[in-house]
Amino acid sequence: xxxxxxxxxxxxxxxxxxxxxxxxxxxxxxxxxxxxxxxxxxxxxxxxxxxxxxxxxxxxxxxxxxxxxxxxxxxxxxxxxxxxxxxxxxxxxxxxxxxxxxxxxxxxxxxxxxxxxxxxxxxxxxxxxxxxxxxxxxxxxxxxxxxxxxxxxxxxxxxxxxxxxxxxxxxxxxxxxxxxxxxxxxxxxxxxxxxxxxxxxxxxxxxxxxxxxxxxxxxxxxxxxxxxxxxxxxxxxxxxxxxxxxxxxxxxxxxxxxxxxxxxxxxxxxxxxxxxxxxxxxxxxxxxxxxxxxxxxxxxxxxxxxxxxxxxxxxxxxxxxxxxxxxxxxxxxxxxxxxxxxxxxxxxxxxxxxxxxxxxxxxxxxxxxxxxxxxxxxxxxxxxxxxxxxxxxxxxxxxxxxxxxxxxxxxxxxxxxxxxxxxxxxxxxxxxxxxxxxx
Numbered sequence: 001x002x003x004x005x006x007x008x009x010x011x012x013x014x015x016x017x018x019x020x021x022x023x024x025x026x027x028x029x030x031x032x033x034x035x036x037x038x039x040x041x042x043x044x045x046x047x048x049x050x051x052x053x054x055x056x057x058x059x060x061x062x063x064x065x066x067x068x069x070x071x072x073x074x075x076x077x078x079x080x081x082x083x084x085x086x087x088x089x090x091x092x093x094x095x096x097x098x099x100x101x102x103x104x105x106x107x108x109x110x111x112x113x114x115x116x117x118x119x120x121x122x123x124x125x126x127x128x129x130x131x132x133x134x135x136x137x138x139x140x141x142x143x144x145x146x147x148x149x150x151x152x153x154x155x156x157x158x159x160x161x162x163x164x165x166x167x168x169x170x171x172x173x174x175x176x177x178x179x180x181x182x183x184x185x186x187x188x189x190x191x192x193x194x195x196x197x198x199x200x201x202x203x204x205x206x207x208x209x210x211x212x213x214x215x216x217x218x219x220x221x222x223x224x225x226x227x228x229x230x231x232x233x234x235x236x237x238x239x240x241x242x243x244x245x246x247x248x249x250x251x252x253x254x255x256x257x258x259x260x261x262x263x264x265x266x267x268x269x270x271x272x273x274x275x276x277x278x279x280x281x282x283x284x285x286x287x288x289x290x291x292x293x294x295x296x297x298x299x300x301x302x303x304x305x306x307x308x309x310x311x312x313x314x315x316x317x318x319x320x321x322x323x324x325x326x327x328x329x330x331x332x333x334x335x336x337x338x339x340x341x342x343x344x345x346x347x348x349x350x351x352x353x354x355x356x357x358x359x360x361x362x363x364x365x366x367x368x369x370x371x372x373x374x375x376x377x378x379x380x381x382x383x384x385x386x387x388x389x390x391x392x393x394x395x396x397x398x399x400x401x402x403x404x405x406x407x408x409x410x411x412x413x414x415x416x417x418x419x420x421x422x423x424x425x426x427x428x429x430x431x432x433x434x435x436x437x438x439x
Contacts, residue, residue, distance in 0.1 A: 007304030010035045014295070014345075024341040025287035032294030040301050048297060056293050057286065060246065061167055066282040067249030068158050072114040073274040074256035077266055080227050081123045084109040087220040089131070090212040097199035097206035099135060100145035101192045103128040107149030108188040109224070111156040112231045113256060116281075117339070117382055121150025121390045125397045138205035139401030141198060144409020147390040148191050148416075151379040154339060156184035158234060158252065160285070161378070163245070165343060165371045169351040171364065173245040174238040178434045179368050181235075183376060183424055190416040198412050226263075230255040239438055285340070292344035299349070308349065319357035320425075323370070326350055327377050327421070334381015342378055350374075365432050372431045373424060380417045383410045 010031050017027035037045040056062075075081075088102035088109070095101070103124060111120045125146045132142040154161045157177035166173040199206040212220075234252040237243050243251065260266035260274075317325075326346075333342050354370045355363050382390045385407050395406040424430055 006035065006039050007299050007302040007307075010295070010298055010302075023287075024345075025284070025289075025291040028288070028291030028295040028345070032291065032296075032298045035298040036294070036301060039298065052293060052297065053290065056290060059167075061173075062286075062289075064163055064173070064246045064249045065160055065285055066278055067246065067253050068160055068163065069116075069281045069285075070274065070278040071158070071249060071253040071256045072116050072119055073277045074253060074260045074266070075110070075113040075227075076119060076123050077270050077274055078256060078260035078263055080113060080256075080259065081106060081110045082127050083220070083223040084227065085124065085127045085131075087217075087224050089209075090217040090220040093209040094211035096203055096208050097141065097195040099128065099132045099137060099209060100141055100195045100199075100206055103132070103145050104149040104152075104188055104191045104195070107146070108152045108156055108184065109227065111153035111184075112158075113227060113252075114153055116160065117150050117153040117379065118389060118393055120153030121146060121393050122397070124149065125394050129394070129397055133398075135209050136207055138202070138405075138409075139398060140405045140409030141195070141202075141205045142409075143391070143394045143398050143401050143406040144411075144413060145191070145195060147383050147388065147394045147406065147410055148194075148413035149188075150390045150394070151382045152184060152187055152191075154379055154382075155180055155187060155375055157181065158249070159375075161339060161343060161375055162371070164285075164289075164340065165347060165375065168344070168347045169367050169371060171367055171371065174235075175368060175435050176371060177235055178239055178438060179372050179431050180375070181434060182430055183372055183420070186420055186423075186430070187376075187379075187417075190420050191413055194412040194416040226255075226259055230259075288340060288344055292348070295345070296348040304349070308353070319359055322353065322357060323359075323373075323425070326354070327373060327425075330374060330377040331380065331384070334378060334384050339375075339378040339381060342381070343374065347374070359428070361428065361432070365428075365435070368435060369428045369431050373421070376417070376421055376424060380414065380421075383413060 014027055014031045017030065018024060033045065036048065085102060085106035088105035089099055092098040092102045092105065106128065107120050107124050110124060114120050114123070128146060129142060153159070157180050159180065162176045162180055163173055165171070166176045195206070230252055233255070234248045237251065238245055238248040257266070260270070329346070330342060351367060351370070355367055357366070359366050359369075361369070382388055388407070388410065391406050391410060395401060395403050398406070
């Protein structure tokens with residue numbers, strides 16, 4: 001069997017295991033070990049296994065992941081989502097669809113501390129969903145806005161997905177975070193515009209609430225100063241070189257932990273729950289990383305990435321056509337796979353190809369731009385039928401809303417996402433402007 005045929009057979013086996021619901025980390029690890037052993041032999045496989053696992057997890061850079069996860073656990077326990085939602089609702093709640101806009105604004109702000117899409121959606125849903133239903137918001141708008149707003153958790157830094165991409169594509173984590181800021185803000189504004197258009201066409205779906213006075217607005221805003229301080233310190237400290245990404249994550253986790261202790265009533269039982277949640281999530285991420293390492297080692301043995309790169313370079317396709325084909329594949333995979341699995345499976349193959357194409361900018365900028373585009377497209381998969389994980393999470397919290405109504409509610413936000421993707425592709429400076437300014 002040729003190398004390319006072996007690699008494609010491995011992909012087919014991986015997809016088959018995923019169809020029968022084998023966890024993605026286990027599936028990649030199994031196919032990787034089996035494929036490597038069959039293609040190269042048992043002795044080379046054992047030689048690889050005895051060193052790869054150690055070097056994979058002894059990498060200092062990986063310590064940033066559990067620290068950012070712990071930061072998100074503390075943020076959730078500290079009740080930051082409630083304070084952020086109250087502040088946004090105080091300024092926007094009196095408008096039609098204002099509570100839905102406030103939910104999106106709260107998701108954007110909470111995502112800057114949490115870094116997880118599903119956690120952002122679930123946490124903000126607990127706070128915002130009862131309020132929107134109390135003011136007679138339609139099930140479609142209430143669940144759709146929260147599902148879409150939750151996707152901001154993986155784009156607005158700090159984000160575990162951005163960290164993983166930076167490590168795999170050998171890019172600077174701080175630059176990836178800075179590059180994601182403008183696209184993240186555009187995403188939040190685009191979603192709010194989608195809400196405005198939705199309630200303009202269907203005013204009964206998002207009735208206006210009572211107007212909050214300025215004392216109430218300022219009081220709500222005062223509750224969020226500590227959250228803004230943590231976010232600013234983490235991002236600024238990383239980019240200014242005050243501390244490394246791992247140190248920045250430690251500072252953020254410590255700050256969120258102090259807030260959880262002082263304002264959220266964190267006690268020993270809550271601390272243990274946060275630590276268990278961090279350990280569970282980190283173990284899941286590391287298992288996927290190990291599986292991806294093994295599967296990619298098998299592909300490297302078959303030379304599948306190199307053969308595919310050569311085929312693309314000789315196909316006559318323009319760089320933009322290659323980019324669009326990759327993003328289209330992400331949209332398709334997003335219907336059946338979770339975001340982390342998609343990136344870990346494809347980035348080792350895609351980033352060398354993208355890095356070798358000429359988009360009229362330096363290789364580093366090209367890879368940063370592609371990374372943000374990939375994360376943006378991956379986040380669309382979180383609200384795309386039939387496996388939009390965020391939609392399932394929010395719909396599970398809204399027992400009275402049919403699933404079809406929740407998917408109908410995310411359609412305006414999907415249109416907003418598609419427009420944003422086109423804009424980011426057409427104007428790379430939107431993504432790279434801050435990187436160039438501070439670089």
